[in-house]
Amino acid sequence: MSEDSENMREPLHETLQVQRGETEATLQPLRLGERVRSLRLGQGLTLEEASKLTGLARSTLSKIENEQISPTFSVVHKLVNGLGIDLPQLFSEPSNSAQPSGRRDITRRGEGKPHPTATYEHELLATDLSHKKMVPFTTRVRARAFGDFPEWIRHDGEEFLYVLSGAILFYTEFYEPVRLEAGDSAYYDCTMGHMLVSVSEEDAEVLWVTA
Template sequence: MRQASSQHSESALAARLRGLRQQRGWTLGQTSKASDVATSTLSKIENGLMSPTYDILLKLAKGLDMDVAELFTVAQDHMGTGRCCIERKGSGEIHDTPLYRHQVLCSHLSHKSMMPFITRIKAHALAENAGWSRHDGEEFVYVLSGAVELHTEYYQPAVLSAGDCFYIDSRMRHRVINHGKDDAEVLWMSTMPSPPELHHEQL
């Protein structure tokens, strides 16, 4: 069942990205220039051959001038006060990568100041240089189950268990990996990038 959901998510992302690009009349080269994502990477994503990292999704969203969630579904372009979005248990757009399974929440609102999602951090042995990320914004992570290990470029690694949490400046190089035999689950909140260029690091 999980495999089918993952395949559906990836095909939906591929079709959505291709559609957004074609709506603008852009070539892969033009999209690459706007988003600072390599043309070869864009081609792989559109053909379902690559699962983009969160950093790449941020760059695509910035280049296309939309929220990350809008890469998966059409958002309600509803500005002004009094906005509200309710997400029922088990719903939310799924984005599956080799290291994480993100369930993007409240994706129907556009121009949000933060991106909430539930993430399953997969039990996975990683090389020292794998899984690192760096981008504009800030992140808050609350561990729901299992244990994770936070690595940053300025601090010693820290292990967090269910009930623990952390808040970081996302411009600092960082990664969150599993620290147990079973998958861990966290509530992840990431603020949207500010206008300056993202400090993207290819993973």
């Protein structure tokens, strides 16, 4: 008996019963086969290609997609690794918000909204869109020393930093300062204290994207 056959003995998904007080609700299981097919086709993969990536037999993948068998955790693990996805992606239906919304905003060079501070000169981008999931902006770093900041900068979310020109020292609360030059980048938790200072002859320019 093949390993794949062994993995098919016990179904992974069952109808779940949730009881809260005297109220009992039934949660219908996700049609996992349809989800696997959707993820495979979304990557432009044939069954044969997906078989090579996941290490599962082509016939096994076909049976999963046609709801003829239900995979156990070891098979799910192969699907997740082979398709390069996260486990929640496999067990979550695509939300309506994933459909194209038609939102778009273009910011021409120099037409962003200026927001100067004592240490930075920000230019806010895509300002015509509200309720953005990301906040992009460019910054000219005026600060030249750690002491130019009265305290650490902290705020909610995560942040991506990309140096456009010049060089900076990137200070973070729990790490040693690191020098970043044009083309270097960093991604970090911005609830951690952080700040930038220019160390090049000219003020450095950076792109920030905050989520």
